[in-house]
Amino acid sequence: MSYMPNWLRQRAELTPDRLAIKSEQKEYTYRELYTASQRRASFLKHSYSLKKGQHIALLMKNSVDMVITIHACFLIGVRTVLLNTRLSSQEVEWQVQNAEVSFILCDRYYAEIVDSIKTVEILYHDQLEDLPSFEKFEEETEIDLRDVATIMYTSGTTGHPKGVIQTFQNHWSSAIGSTLNLGLQSTDRWLLAVPLYHISGLSILIRSVLYGICIVLHDKFDPVKMNRAIQQDKVTIVSVVTTMLKQMVDALGTDEYPTTFRCMLTGGGPIPRPILEVCVKKGIPVYQTYGMTETASQIVTLSPEYCLKKLGSAGKPLFQCEVRIENSGQSCAPNEEGEIVVKGPNVTEGYWKREEETNKSFVDGWFYTGDLGYKDEDGFLYVLDRRTDLIISGGENIYPAEIEGVMLSHSNVKDAGVVGIEDETWGQIPHAFVVLHDERGDQNILEHCQEYLASYKIPKSITILPELPRNASNKLLRRLLKDSVKGHAQ
Template structure:
């Protein structure tokens, strides 16, 4: 397999896509539909190298259209909740030739931001779940372009354009080639021994690398089936488990916490529908959440580690009976993982430094961004921006994002350690330690908490002091109804002081 179309590996009559209230699509139907959408795009004058934006909610229509676009051209999945200015930025940055939305569910902001000459297309499914494209606007008063030859994308073609969600003011453009995505999907399939009998419940958004590769591509590469509801809803999670009997699901820790809050009372019911495993990625999993999740579902929870530039997965804990090490994100599966110092020297096990990776899943570089590439690549290794340490067996422990580490008067503090301690207090539902500017120390430590029950700050401080050195104990606690998250569920740690309007303090 070298392209996404070739990755659709299931037998013709095997179920590929399922969703609540929608007909099942087999692999044979999906492959035929993907080829037809690719042909329709070619007839509209769109082909290899053209970037086509997708703004749709999760569902079989999105998956089928994504594969059709990637087979004929290059897909640029976007969050359908973006504002008009955000859509305009991404269209311009990717030089999008067209936008595809779901028929009957217009996205005014996405359509209003269309660039001159962009085609507006809609996709709809018939009663059998078979998708087709329709032209909403050809974007030009000029005669329609000639059809493109029906060429299928090749291994080295860019299948998908995504953007980093890092701390820079301008997101970096990440060109993911077919060979990168296929390599990552195969790594994940191998990590978890996925096969035709497996079924994933896709709760991650399919504009994010975690959902696209971690849930969708990995499963379809194994011949298994993807259950794709229109979005994540913790209140409906149990009914989806009951209705579709998935064997696994993958999510960010905040989603796992929301699931736990809803299903605690149904533990016995869940054990009857036992999952083979649960996967967590895209953000650190607090140990206490992992423990509760395993108790509730009676299934192993596997911490993994991924990022967009590596086509998602870089490391993961393995399935039992192989050893899972608590507090680690496992080891590289088809990916080399090492630790590097600032000067570019690889470090020995036990030494802390920056996590670096290399492998066929890692992208060749950011698009049209030589400065970022110079900073990100050293001697063929990609610098992740994460700090960590490898043990003697190659298991990786992450100690935080280098830019998220709190420098309190010269003492480097990992906020993850504080998060975990706070989450172990019975009154705390969610916790996020973060840095605030301080005139003397440089940075001070505060923490935002969402509470289950009322509790005084003095009690939280005493709770932290029992497990943490004095300089790690948060100076202030901010009680919130919810902790701010980005579009993909990531906690906004770096921006918290700004979001809470906290200025520099003297003491």
């Protein structure tokens, strides 16, 4: 099957009066969302002569208006380039030039970022608020699953970022794999507090339309508001990363979630045992996952019944997907470490205008992720770290994520990051950065590490910071820690 009806159009026909979006300011049924998206599409198409296959960029924060604009782009058939709102002006300009966009549609809030860009036309979102009367236009009533829907740029550790090509087939397959794993209930509500410009946020939006469920939309992450939404807004599913989960559990205190809450979907690395034990005690159903922009969100998931039995595992591949571990071109035996290689209909076809990187990362339909891991004897995947983050000290491999997990289990550690620094004797040694709950409280962090880690893994120095550098999806930006490590050890 290559073609299918436009997703929002068909959803509006099937369940027009079902709630589609709930935010603090607005609520939309699917009929209302479809009509609003048609109006937006009509304005953009007639005012800017947009045609199917053109590229436009969005620089917007989470809002109902951003949701409407994304759907409008799908109705027109233009490819949507989703820009990280934390980018500098130079970074935005490089990405929109690389992606060959016709114009940037952005919130006025980001005027300082885009005003200096002269190579691409800028359209501010508040210019769309007073739309002319609805004009009929030839919308894309069908979706060709082979068409490019979106392009997202990865953060990249060196050089320019890579534009990940995401087809409708990628998004469709991701949604199907997810629901075959998590199940689907007509009363489901998915809390969306991760950025819509990130695959974690966009995938929730697309799934909501395909599933016919409501998204509860937050403009940003706030642990107190997240907990309140679960308790009061009938939220049943939430997507977070480990650091977000820890903050939510801390903010929850002695309270608990209602029994209707059925899924805490987590990414961003393994969850430390103390946090998992609290979640089990409180009856919080945690699903640990592994995925990335190139896989259109999760590709591996661990169900709650295994969260302690298979501590640290990301789980098993979703339906239609395959995962193997490879070292020097050979498949690894159980418990043997190597590079994680994945395959499936949700995996991107490559990078925009980056043929060399595409050919390097994609071989015979398999995507070489650059992540290190292993499968145990039962086929459960364990993600160790990025190949580029690996610390080699005296010939021993040290995985920063393992150390961070131990440090996060300390009662006074709010956040933690570990990088390798040069050492004349050992080549590299681990250095830690931590954020404390209370700087006057217990700081015996290294003593805590000695209980759980081999001596060569224990950080030789610690820097205490007010916060760690993380991107909008809460992914730790290790390269910034590496840049700042000199002269900061305490």
